[in-house]
Amino acid sequence: MATKQIELVMAPGVPHFVGDGFRVHNFIPGRSRLSMKRMDPFIMLDYNSKYYFSPTEQARGVGVHPHRGFETVTIAYKGKVAHHDSSGGGGVIGEGDVQWMTAASGVLHKEYHEKEFSKAGGDFQMVQLWVNLPAKDKMSAPKYQAIENKQIPIFDLGENGKIEVIAGEYQGLKGAASTFTPVNLLNAKLNKDGKATFSFPANYNTALLVLEGSVVVNGNEQVALDNFVLFENNGESIDIQANEQAVVLLMSGEPIGEPIASHGPFVMNHHLELVQAFDDFNQGKFGYLED
Numbered sequence: 001m002a003t004k005q006i007e008l009v010m011a012p013g014v015p016h017f018v019g020d021g022f023r024v025h026n027f028i029p030g031r032s033r034l035s036m037k038r039m040d041p042f043i044m045l046d047y048n049s050k051y052y053f054s055p056t057e058q059a060r061g062v063g064v065h066p067h068r069g070f071e072t073v074t075i076a077y078k079g080k081v082a083h084h085d086s087s088g089g090g091g092v093i094g095e096g097d098v099q100w101m102t103a104a105s106g107v108l109h110k111e112y113h114e115k116e117f118s119k120a121g122g123d124f125q126m127v128q129l130w131v132n133l134p135a136k137d138k139m140s141a142p143k144y145q146a147i148e149n150k151q152i153p154i155f156d157l158g159e160n161g162k163i164e165v166i167a168g169e170y171q172g173l174k175g176a177a178s179t180f181t182p183v184n185l186l187n188a189k190l191n192k193d194g195k196a197t198f199s200f201p202a203n204y205n206t207a208l209l210v211l212e213g214s215v216v217v218n219g220n221e222q223v224a225l226d227n228f229v230l231f232e233n234n235g236e237s238i239d240i241q242a243n244e245q246a247v248v249l250l251m252s253g254e255p256i257g258e259p260i261a262s263h264g265p266f267v268m269n270h271h272l273e274l275v276q277a278f279d280d281f282n283q284g285k286f287g288y289l290e291d
């Protein structure tokens, strides 16, 4: 199997706040080569690198906002976040848990630090990834998958560490989340000097993010904490070795290959569908969610 070559290694950019609860580095889209089209079906990635939030009585977060046409996937590494949406989905996710929300035809959504976490303060580290939907599913009913860490299948690598299969598969082990198109989302949790090998089809858009420690990719590329690696669309295999205890998120998905029209929280195929989304939102068709 040929090696998937590295196309680009990106250090995290200047962070910005989403609401007052998420201090994020944006990796997709908008920065040079990581457009929605380039990373399709992964159309947005905000990364809250580990950041200490001081204790507060008023939970920090982001208030009611709409989404249509895609899925929001939140992976918690440190801290706890509470979510609610207008289709009745919601809950609290903490370390190792995943919230997979299919906005599809439209939901209102709010995302806050969980109450007790807010009161105590602490380190907060999260990834929010937006996964695009194919045209035929963009207007399907919203749904919500609350995936607790204990529900995520684990591939044991012995002394090397383990792979958590959030979605897709790893060496035949199927992931916890159901997806609309082929998407692999894996957390590699490696011990010092631990190694793991991955294989994804050459045409899949593929990247990784280092959340803990640092790693060597494909035998010679040193990748530091909080850095993002984009792979070329050739070759299949990726090797990772941890310099120290490390956590790496790998994402690889089959491009949907349809036109993308996006504005803020709406990601559709054509401009007129965005106009429709704004009309529907303004007419209250996304439902109701208390602020």
Ligand code: MN
Binding pocket: 065, 067, 072, 109, 110, 111
């Ligand atoms: Mn949201």
